[in-house]
Amino acid sequence: MVYETPSFENLAFDVAEGIARLALNRPDAANVFNPAICRDLFDAAIACDERDDIRAVILTGEGSMFSAGGDLKYFSAQGEKLGAALKEITGLLHAAISRMAHMDAPVVGAINGMAAGAGFSLAAACDFAIAGQSTRFTLAYTAAGLSPDGSSTWYLPRMIGLRRARELMLTNRMLSADEACEMGVIDRVVPDDDLYDAALEQAKIFAAGPTKAYGATKRLLQETWDAGLETQMDRETRSIAALTRTADAVEGIDGFVNKRKPDFKGR
Helix, strand or coil: CCCCCCCCCCEEEEEECCEEEEEECCHHHCCCECHHHHHHHHHHHHHHHHCCCCCEEEEEECCCCCECCECHHHHHHCHHHHHHHHHHHHHHHHHHHHHHHHCCCCEEEEECCEEECHHHHHHHHCCEEEEECCCEEECCCHHHCCCCCCCHHHHHHHHHCHHHHHHHHHHCCCEEHHHHHHHCCCCEEECHHHHHHHHHHHHHHHHCCCHHHHHHHHHHHHHHHHCCHHHHHHHHHHHHHHHCCCHHHHHHHHHHHCCCCCCCCCC
């Protein structure tokens, strides 16, 4: 049965040549997160996971910003119901991030303009992240009297170390794209005008690659932090053995042996 992708009101979604483009689409509101956009992001993540024709994902923001984080105007309007509203928003956002982390297709972030709060968190959760030269990053949570969400307290200490993560979360210091890259928050910085083309080029490389192997590698890396050496090596053994039953592994090995470029199909 072919998976039927739902329609989205707050997310631009299209698929071409094996690449899904997901763009947060509230540009007039700096792409901030409310329940509706988080629901769209969750549904889009499921679609990317379910559709066999999607072998790479580009995640970006429409307009001048990737995302300025949570919708503080929406938060303010909730009154005593704010706690429940935040449980809904974070539940959907976290489910979307979890699905993207565990699906086979690599997620390439094209981080434009500003990534603040949950926007910073979402950028850090991408498998491969590229930022424009003028892009800025700030966690911003404690400046609003809140604590971080969006997986940042899991990813950032592992990516840049506990001390640096704590400093960014407590001070809300603004990072330039170059500084974020030097720290290891993102992978590459390019001129602003080249951002989407650079993300598309990387996504095309992933879309032509061994999708099942990418997914297995992503999951191994997710598991490594809670495992001892022998446990993790056993997981590696089971994973690489399981991949030998995929068509891409057969093709990849044959390509190496016969000194030709493998033609991976994502199966």
